[in-house]
Amino acid sequence: MGRRVNGDGTGAAELKRRATIKDVATAAGVSRSTASRALTGRGYVATDVRERVLAAAEDLRYVPDATARYLKQQVSLSLGVLVSDLRNSFYARLAAGVGQAARTQGYSLVLAEDGGSADAQVEAAETFVATRVAGVVVTPVSADVTTYLSRHRIPVIEVDRQFAAGACDAVVVDNHRASAQVIGELIGRGHRRIALFIDETTWTTGRDRHAGYQAALAAAGIALDPDLVVSSGWDVDASRAAAVALLRPSSRPTAVFAANNVLAEGVWRAANDLGLRIPDDLSLVSFDDAPWMSLVTPGLTAVAQDEAALGAAAVQRLLERIADPDAGPETVMMPTQIVHRQSTRAV
Amino acid sequence: MGRRVNGDGTGAAELKRRATIKDVATAAGVSRSTASRALTGRGYVATDVRERVLAAAEDLRYVPDATARYLKQQVSLSLGVLVSDLRNSFYARLAAGVGQAARTQGYSLVLAEDGGSADAQVEAAETFVATRVAGVVVTPVSADVTTYLSRHRIPVIEVDRQFAAGACDAVVVDNHRASAQVIGELIGRGHRRIALFIDETTWTTGRDRHAGYQAALAAAGIALDPDLVVSSGWDVDASRAAAVALLRPSSRPTAVFAANNVLAEGVWRAANDLGLRIPDDLSLVSFDDAPWMSLVTPGLTAVAQDEAALGAAAVQRLLERIADPDAGPETVMMPTQIVHRQSTRAV
DNA sequence: ATGCCACCTGGGATCGATCCCACGTGGAGC
DNA sequence: GCTCCACGTGGGATCGATCCCAGGTGGCAT
Numbered sequence: 167m168g169r170r171v172n173g174d175g176t177g178a179a180e181l182k183r184r185a186t187i188k189d190v191a192t193a194a195g196v197s198r199s200t201a202s203r204a205l206t207g208r209g210y211v212a213t214d215v216r217e218r219v220l221a222a223a224e225d226l227r228y229v230p231d232a233t234a235r236y237l238k239q240q241v242s243l244s245l246g247v248l249v250s251d252l253r254n255s256f257y258a259r260l261a262a263g264v265g266q267a268a269r270t271q272g273y274s275l276v277l278a279e280d281g282g283s284a285d286a287q288v289e290a291a292e293t294f295v296a297t298r299v300a301g302v303v304v305t306p307v308s309a310d311v312t313t314y315l316s317r318h319r320i321p322v323i324e325v326d327r328q329f330a331a332g333a334c335d336a337v338v339v340d341n342h343r344a345s346a347q348v349i350g351e352l353i354g355r356g357h358r359r360i361a362l363f364i365d366e367t368t369w370t371t372g373r374d375r376h377a378g379y380q381a382a383l384a385a386a387g388i389a390l391d392p393d394l395v396v397s398s399g400w401d402v403d404a405s406r407a408a409a410v411a412l413l414r415p416s417s418r419p420t421a422v423f424a425a426n427n428v429l430a431e432g433v434w435r436a437a438n439d440l441g442l443r444i445p446d447d448l449s450l451v452s453f454d455d456a457p458w459m460s461l462v463t464p465g466l467t468a469v470a471q472d473e474a475a476l477g478a479a480a481v482q483r484l485l486e487r488i489a490d491p492d493a494g495p496e497t498v499m500m501p502t503q504i505v506h507r508q509s510t511r512a513v
Numbered sequence: 514m515g516r517r518v519n520g521d522g523t524g525a526a527e528l529k530r531r532a533t534i535k536d537v538a539t540a541a542g543v544s545r546s547t548a549s550r551a552l553t554g555r556g557y558v559a560t561d562v563r564e565r566v567l568a569a570a571e572d573l574r575y576v577p578d579a580t581a582r583y584l585k586q587q588v589s590l591s592l593g594v595l596v597s598d599l600r601n602s603f604y605a606r607l608a609a610g611v612g613q614a615a616r617t618q619g620y621s622l623v624l625a626e627d628g629g630s631a632d633a634q635v636e637a638a639e640t641f642v643a644t645r646v647a648g649v650v651v652t653p654v655s656a657d658v659t660t661y662l663s664r665h666r667i668p669v670i671e672v673d674r675q676f677a678a679g680a681c682d683a684v685v686v687d688n689h690r691a692s693a694q695v696i697g698e699l700i701g702r703g704h705r706r707i708a709l710f711i712d713e714t715t716w717t718t719g720r721d722r723h724a725g726y727q728a729a730l731a732a733a734g735i736a737l738d739p740d741l742v743v744s745s746g747w748d749v750d751a752s753r754a755a756a757v758a759l760l761r762p763s764s765r766p767t768a769v770f771a772a773n774n775v776l777a778e779g780v781w782r783a784a785n786d787l788g789l790r791i792p793d794d795l796s797l798v799s800f801d802d803a804p805w806m807s808l809v810t811p812g813l814t815a816v817a818q819d820e821a822a823l824g825a826a827a828v829q830r831l832l833e834r835i836a837d838p839d840a841g842p843e844t845v846m847m848p849t850q851i852v853h854r855q856s857t858r859a860v
Numbered sequence: 861a862t863g864c865c866a867c868c869t870g871g872g873a874t875c876g877a878t879c880c881c882a883c884g885t886g887g888a889g890c
Numbered sequence: 891g892c893t894c895c896a897c898g899t900g901g902g903a904t905c906g907a908t909c910c911c912a913g914g915t916g917g918c919a920t
Contacts, residue, residue: 184665186906197870202908209909210868229665232643233589234906236580237875244623244644252609255602255804262599265626274640276591277624279612293621296579297591318531318576434808457602458805461781533876544900549878556879557898581876584905 185226193222205230236298244274245484246294246302246320248311250282255456256427256473257305260325263477264303271485273300282400284308291315301484303477306330307369321487325480327371328497335487336497337480341371341453344469344502345378345423346385348451351504352421353386355512357449361394361412361419363429365405375425375453394419398429405432406439413440413448420513421449427456430466449510465507476500532573540569552577583645591621592831593641593649593667595658597629602803603774603820604652607672610824611650618832620647629747631655638662648831650824653677654716668834672827674718675844682834683844684827688718688800691816691849692725692770693732695798698851699768700733702859704796708741708759708766710776712752722772722800741766745776752779753786760787760795767860768796774803777813796857812854823847 191201203209204219249257278290301321309329398408424430430452455470538548550556551566596604625637648668656676745755771777777799802817
């Protein structure tokens with residue numbers, strides 16, 4: 167018989183059994199307690215002993231069992247992240263920002279998507295509770311998640327919108343101000359018939375963007391035309407259809423402010439469907455700056471949020487909250503920036 | 514003194530202490546063992562007892578501690594996902610697909626990004642080992658992750674590209690065939706000077722897309738012009754700069770095949786920079802269909818992969834592998850589809 | 861000489877759930 | 891009357907790491 171080099175054929179030597187701290191202790195000739203102190207760095211260990219233990223751990227390819235550690239310490243080194251839809255670049259970038267910040271702080275990420283459903287959010291929250299995450303970053307769709315997690319004493323931070331303002335930390339942007347500013351610019355360029363294309367006005371995002379729109383019009387003495395506030399469904403297809411209706415020649419606005427990137431995509435597609443030229447036939451501005459907006463011609467003027475910074479701020483605030491559970495809730499306001507491209511013109 | 518309704522002011526009643534199975538058992542007047550059987554559904558429990566236990570659990574808002582369960586059972590109900598960059602829509606959609614499939618199978622997701630670094634991949638893999646994930650879905654950047662995880666007996670599945678072919682399950686597309694098909698179409702429309710814009714040819718993706726390009730040219734009897742195979746850096750800026758160089762008038766190809774969506778973006782931007790009209794001055798085709806490609810004018814013709822399906826297939830294969838650790842490794846080939854838009858023309 | 865403290869080590873309890881096993885009970889089959 | 895088995899329950903060990911505590915040593919100040 168030939169020499170058997172590797173029974174499993176993977177080409178990589180496998181461990182028969184995962185090494186535990188007991189194996190490391192035995193190999194180093196010390197007790198579990200001492201091995202633990204050497205490995206965690208907590209408590210007294212003689213220098214030579216520490217080195218022996220570390221060498222043994224290396225040798226045995228010891229990887230501490232996080233589940234055991236978490237069980238004993240009653241909390242894990244991972245954060246829960248709950249967003250609506252990773253295919254939306256806003257959420258993807260936010261999650262990336264959270265992950266980046268979490269990693270530098272030694273935390274790993276448990277990620278869940280809810281598809282916009284409150285029930286799915288609570289379900290995901292249950293998983294977070296079960297796995298004893300140290301905290302949760304969520305873009306909520308109702309107050310349920312926050313309530314549920316708070317009840318189980320898990321620190322939560324709401325990002326982008328708030329459903330538990332005053333009871334829960336949050337990281338948001340000044341939607342009202344950004345919205346008013348954008349509308350103000352359009353008014354400054356002569357627009358009077360400015361439509362607001364929006365999906366909801368019950369969340370803080372929709373509510374404040376709507377209010378900012380109204381405030382800017384009021385400040386300029388422009389009467390509010392209810393027909394110009396158009397509500398749409400959630401996805402691109404729905405918003406495209408709604409936008410086609412909005413843009414029919416009879417009542418067409420000279421400018422449209424889309425309240426988020428999905429709605430902007432709907433308007434963009436609708437304009438193409440109808441053969442409308444932007445900005446000649448229609449000015450268009452978006453809340454949220456999605457990657458495609460700098461690739462199309464003309465580029466879309468948009469209110470940009472720094473999603474990575476939002477995520478990082480959320481993690482920072484969350485860790486502060488974990489460190490001091492009794493501190494008062496705080497709402498962090500992040501800046502926005504209007505990115506001017508060529509999708510608007512003076513009338 | 515007034516009545517103190519809620520000391521913490523959150524408006525949500527908090528639990529003093531998380532209920533354990535012992536609390537549930539006590540409340541239901543049974544032993545821990547019986548409570549466990551009632552809750553997990555494994556083993557005999559009298560019907561009335563089961564109901565009493567479930568009621569008690571509900572009442573106490575009992576959420577089983579997953580870390581304890583995992584510790585005892587030596588494996589968790591979560592999957593690791595390791596991708597390069599969530600801001601790239603390909604990875605975001607892939608992760609979304611994995612998450613979706615995992616959730617329907619009762620698994621949660623531990624997500625990590627590596628930013629394209631092999632070291633970061635191994636570091637993430639360590640976390641996966643520590644948290645005892647049931648398996649890992651990875652878009653590898655070297656053989657290291659797979660080796661590391663296999664060594665620790667954690668089932669892995671490579672997606673998009675393979676570094677451990679024959680030793681590890683994988684879900685990929687037929688890059689060679691898709692590439693050859695796209696080039697064949699360009700040749701069919703009269704193109705002879707077709708450039709391949711590519712970032713690497715050492716991974717299976719780059720290698721096969723390159724090979725398919727060569728094969729299609731060879732099949733048409735077109736001599737390979739090494740100057741038309743242009744390598745670029747990883748990010749948009751690098752690929753944009755490289756594309757500007759490629760598209761200088763003296764040696765301009767009539768068509769460019771960009772080997773992925775980032776490169777396509779670089780070429781698109783470079784063409785804009787140079788005032789080149791697509792498809793009149795240049796035909797452009799992309800591997801990977803990013804969202805922006807259907808939004809720009811003209812729309813980009815692209816080889817589309819169904820990222821959600823890739824993710825789902827990866828999860829399915831991974832669970833099969835978990836169920837049968839000794840089965841031979843399998844490579845699943847997923848279909849691609851050429852989405853024809855208006856970025857090419859006959860010459 | 862005594863006390864004190866810093867340093868170092870190991871034993872054993874502990875976290876919360878699972879699960880093996882022993883120990884019932886009662887009905888069916890012979 | 892006996893075995894056998896399905897049903898049902900609780901005790902206690904177990905997973906792997908942490909950490910409290912007791913115990914030991916040696917140096918230094920009083």
